[in-house]
Amino acid sequence: DAGVIQSPRHEVTEMGQEVTLRCKPISGHNSLFWYRQTMMRGLELLIYFNNNVPIDDSGMPEDRFSAKMPNASFSTLKIQPSEPRDSAVYFCASSGVGGTEAFFGQGTRLTVV
Amino acid sequence: DQQVKQNSPSLSVQEGRISILNCDYTNSMFDYFLWYKKYPAEGPTFLISISSIKDKNEDGRFTVFLNKSAKHLSLHIVPSQPGDSAVYFCAAKDGGSQGNLIFGKGTKLSVKP
Numbered sequence: 209d210a211g212v213i214q215s216p217r218h219e220v221t222e223m224g225q226e227v228t229l230r231c232k233p234i235s236g237h238n239s240l241f242w243y244r245q246t247m248m249r250g251l252e253l254l255i256y257f258n259n260n261v262p263i264d265d266s267g268m269p270e271d272r273f274s275a276k277m278p279n280a281s282f283s284t285l286k287i288q289p290s291e292p293r294d295s296a297v298y299f300c301a302s303s304g305v306g307g308t309e310a311f312f313g314q315g316t317r318l319t320v321v
Numbered sequence: 322d323q324q325v326k327q328n329s330p331s332l333s334v335q336e337g338r339i340s341i342l343n344c345d346y347t348n349s350m351f352d353y354f355l356w357y358k359k360y361p362a363e364g365p366t367f368l369i370s371i372s373s374i375k376d377k378n379e380d381g382r383f384t385v386f387l388n389k390s391a392k393h394l395s396l397h398i399v400p401s402q403p404g405d406s407a408v409y410f411c412a413a414k415d416g417g418s419q420g421n422l423i424f425g426k427g428t429k430l431s432v433k434p
Contacts, residue, residue, distance in 0.1 A: 212364070241422070249426070250410075250426030251365070251410060251426075251427070252424075253422070253424075264421060301364075308414065312364030312365045314363055315363075315364050
């Protein structure tokens, strides 16, 4: 198994532009998580899905952020419009039914200038 | 309000000695605890875990201790090796919340030859 796959690995965009981050979870996993890592706040949970349904999006910073999971093998995190303070590394992770640990992708480093 | 706290941002240890990384939590509903290891430019990888019904779990050079009354857990690495140099994240899970992991901010471990 290739593990959790995220794209792109790096994204540099100008303030005000729309950014879309993509994630393919491990096949057969039913939970998917989006995390953001910053120096100040560490690893923050933004949103997680269970069986493609958003369960808890209380970590999503504001309405500029949205996440979708149209099927079991794909999820997107969209920021529109992007701002410099959104610069961070965004991780996607997945876990299986009854699984206790989450498996992470390699992350997308987002820089908003 | 941080539910999982790693109060030491960094730790430096000599090769061959013991590394002790600490983690405190506030939510008494947490019933499963995990340690993740993260190298630069990679996603966090699962290292070791412990259920709240245990007070110790050992895997090779890595041992996790849980003190529920103090809401404290620690990761011991012995002997420490230069390849152990990484950021270590403590995470906790509330089984009733369908599985999302709450992370601490991490401790950067440096093992010097």
